Amino acid sequence: MGVTSSPDRPAPMPGNWAAPRAPESGFAATISVPGSKSLTNRYLVLAALADAPTTVRGALDSRDSQLMIAGLRALGATFSPGTSPDEWHVTPITTPAAPVTIDTGLAGTVMRFLPPVAALSGIPVHFDGDEGARVRPMGPIIAALRFLGAGVDDSGRGLLPFTVTGGPRVIGGTVDVDASTSSQFVSGLLLAAARFRGGLTVRHVGAALPSMPHIAMTVAVLREAGVDVDDSKPASWRVSPGPIHLGSVRIEPDLSNAGAFLAGAAAAPAGTRVTITGWPSATTQPGDLMPEILRSMGAQVELAGDRLTLTSTGGLHGIDLDLAAGGELAPQIAALAALATGPTRLRGIAHLRGHETDRLAALAAEINRIGGNAEETSDGLVIAPRPLHGGLWHTYHDHRMAHAGAIIGVRVPGIEVENIATTSKTLPGFDRLWEAMLEGSEG
Incomplete structure (x- = not known):
């Protein structure tokens, strides 16, 4: 291993x-x-899915954030540097015409947050990463995307590498996910959920749910972007379809x-x-x-x-x-x-x-x-x-x-x-x- x-x-x-x-x-x-890695990568995803350009200030400049930027660029977003090293101007995704490959490195946020974004496009998106990334749990996000109608070719491993092919048939709905091994499975689905035509309800069905503050963080940044999130039921999150708009944000x-x-x-x-x-x-x-x-x-x-x-x-x-x-x-x-x-x-x-x-x-x-x-x-x-x-x-x-x-x-x-x-x-x-x-x- x-x-x-x-x-x-x-x-x-x-x-x-x-x-x-x-x-x-x-x-x-x-x-x-410097800025929070967890917040940086959440804001970068939402900026790439937004309805207008976003300025992100206080962003972390690290391997994980650079991998996220590279992945979102591959999916069609544009990133322009600002007046300081921690500032980015982000233009939302315009889906590329040809298949793309995304390097996740060893970043859990990249490997769990970007497959649902890839499912919104109609092109094959291939995911792979470092040797260590190939043994990190990915089965729950793969199963969820398949249930929602995306094609995922992982050769039956439930691990990286795999290829996601989405498109018009992926319209949202309700999906059950076992996030016992990582709350990132929930967060990854929620971040892209407002862009599905039917919105998305995510229900956790595992025995335990670790790192709840990270899910609360995801819900908070979605609401900051004007997204309607209902988290009133235990282990269940309903995101209504609608625009994502940040404008300008500063990261803690x-x-x-x-x-x-x-x-x-x-x-x-x-x-x-x-x-x-x-x-x-x-x-x-x-x-x-x-x-x-x-x-x-x-x-x-x-x-x-x-x-x-x-x-x-x-x-x-x-x-x-x-x-x-x-x-x-x-x-x-x-x-x-x-x-x-x-x-x-x-x-x-x-x-x-x-x-x-x-x-x-x-x-x-x-x-x-x-x-x-x-x-x-x-x-x-x-x-x-x-x-x-x-x-x-x-x-x-x-x-x-x-x-x-x-x-x-x-x-x-x-x-x-x-x-x-x-x-x-x-x-x-x-x-x-x-x-x-x-x-x-x-x-």
Whole structure:
């Protein structure tokens, strides 16, 4: 299955990054993180489906967002750069005449959000991605599109690569989808739903539905675009057909990326202080859960206006936490748990086995590799205190795994993070920003 989906040790790559350890006196830093990847890619899809051009400001410039832009360009949208690197002017899709191919990379939003958009066209659209993308769950979106009348040629695998051919027969209606492995299956259908002639009702039929804040985020951006969404029934969403219009939008900072820096500060000596600028007063981002989680682990956190400041107390407590609503934060919390004075249990995150890698297996393997004590459970991890030592932290081409290694390296000397460049998926220049934080950058 490849190194991105196995807990087995991948072959080391050249250029390992020596994770900097915090100075004994601590540090103080002020950090601005770029726009949310989740919001950027949702707004880009809606801008491409809109009834008029859109200006998107504060957009994240990362591999995932560039893959989304390339995919939407292939489908006929036009993207023109604005006056700053984080601004795009988007002209809606004009369907190309010839078949196209879309590279999803390892981006879940690209591989789950664009097939429903492709079903609105009448041309064959071929989807493929990185080796690791070829083992990520895709069956629910494939089944949903077939039920709605699109042709999907996946050779019976339920995985990438596959080809979607839609057209006039795909008119919408009601579709059941098992989103137990990813809320992106629901979001992908909802984002394109207003463009189906009959609108679309999406009903989740699985046993569990992880990452509900991400679905709430999708509903919020749809309503911002003037789309009528009825989410009054549990696990059911009705999107009425109609125009999509954004005009101009500004994207919030990525709070999940910000959470890594807050966690790094929490792991540092007492008195360390890190401030994140631009923290929204209200948001649907799962990263907004991080301040309260860090408080429960022993840090001091204060929000003053749009500046969120964490001050380390020098100690970390273990916790028992259901992370179903914010599974993407699990690698950061697991890293802190490995440094805590008591045991931690993380629950409700079985779906992390289908992310960029099997994150549960990868976290357990890497924590144990440096002397820790981590065990997988049916839906999470149990991590107990044990002295840690330096060593090579494998990332499995997963940006969140790289974040976890950096966090542990704040406290443990000799941690080397393999392939730190994988963080460019959502935050290019992560390593430089991290090093500046530990040096006490107040800019």
